[in-house]
Amino acid sequence: GAGVSQSPSNKVTEKGKDVELRCDPISGHTALYWYRQRLGQGLEFLIYFQGNSAPDKSGLPSDRFSAERTGESVSTLTIQRTQQEDSAVYLCASSQPGSSLSTDTQYFGPGTRLTVL
Amino acid sequence: SQQGEEDPQALSIQEGENATMNCSYKTSINNLQWYRQNSGRGLVHLILIRSNEREKHSGRLRVTLDTSKKSSSLLITASRAADTASYFCATDQIIQGAQKLVFGQGTRLTINP
Numbered sequence: 001g002a003g004v005s006q007s008p009s010n011k012v013t014e015k016g017k018d019v020e021l022r023c024d025p026i027s028g029h030t031a032l033y034w035y036r037q038r039l040g041q042g043l044e045f046l047i048y049f050q051g052n053s054a055p056d057k058s059g060l061p062s063d064r065f066s067a068e069r070t071g072e073s074v075s076t077l078t079i080q081r082t083q084q085e086d087s088a089v090y091l092c093a094s095s096q097p098g099s100s101l102s103t104d105t106q107y108f109g110p111g112t113r114l115t116v117l
Numbered sequence: 118s119q120q121g122e123e124d125p126q127a128l129s130i131q132e133g134e135n136a137t138m139n140c141s142y143k144t145s146i147n148n149l150q151w152y153r154q155n156s157g158r159g160l161v162h163l164i165l166i167r168s169n170e171r172e173k174h175s176g177r178l179r180v181t182l183d184t185s186k187k188s189s190s191l192l193i194t195a196s197r198a199a200d201t202a203s204y205f206c207a208t209d210q211i212i213q214g215a216q217k218l219v220f221g222q223g224t225r226l227t228i229n230p
Contacts, residue, residue, distance in 0.1 A: 004159070035220075042205060043160075043220040056217075091159060105150070106218065108159035 002026070004109035006092050012115045013082055021077040021112045025094030032075050033106060034067055035091045043091065049075060050097065082116045089113050122221055123206060129227040136193040138224040140206030141186075149182055149189050150207045154223070160205065163191075196228045 005024045013019050025032050034046040045059040049069040060066070064082075069075040079086055093106040124139045140149070148167050152160040166173045166182045166189065173180045179192040193200055203223040210219045 042222040045217055045219070048217070089158070093160075105162045105165070106160075108152075108161070110159045 004092055004094050004107050006090075006109035006112050008112060009110065010113045010115075012117065014117050015084060016081055018078065018080045019082055019114065021079075021090050021114070023075045023077070023092030023094075023109060025073070025075070025092070026096075026107055028072075029094035029096050029107070030072050031095045031097050031104065032069060033093045033095075034075070034077050035093070036061075036088045037091060037111075038088045046077070046090075079114075082114075084116045087114055087116045123204070123224040125224060126222065127225045127227070129229060130196060132196060132198055132228050132230050134196055136196050136200070136226055136228070138191045138204050138226070140189045140191070140221055142189075142206075142208045143187065144208075144210060146184075146208045146210075148209060149180075150218070151178075151180060151189075151191050152205045152207060152220070154203045154205065163204075193226075198228050198230050200226060201228045202226060 004026055007022045011019055030051045032049040035043040036046055037043050047060055047067045048056040064080045067075060067077045089111040091111045092109045095104040095106045097104050122141045128136060130136055146168055148165055150165045151163045153163055154160045164173060164175050164178055164180050166180050168184055171182060177194045182189045189206060191204060203225045205220050205223045207218045207220045210217055
């Protein structure tokens, strides 16, 4: 079946512009995660959606970052007034939660490489 | 901040040799997972080991877990050029009252043909 897809695969923008990144999770997966990965670094948790529960936004680095999810499908991550420090790969993952988060395998999309000039 | 720390940060070996990567963490965990990442893109889940397990195998992969030392190792036997990738461990953490998977900084593995 289809995996997690993300678009665009690459985005180059000018400092100060807004960008919108899209994630299509695996059908039926109720959990969706956004991560940021700077060059040569590990994954930095941004936000987590689980079904109809309020999202866990504790990882969003500033109020310029926001994300929405339509039901249990598509999610968009919006970065307003982009800064050069926002340049990174933004990864989306989805999972079908079992009894606990710690046992859930996350399925990752290919990521969006964002470059802010 | 990332609580999983991989060691070494980079490893380069010859094809056919074994590759060992280590991961240390700071808090109690229920499980530890290893993921692989090619070319800075999406991660692929490799293996999960539970806190009550000491060793687990999957094909050419062998994972150990020592909860007393809060460390895990990933061994890839008979390495192949296609194993070239970054490898990350991930541990479940309670952060600000919510359970999250926390990824380490990764080990960049290069297999030379």
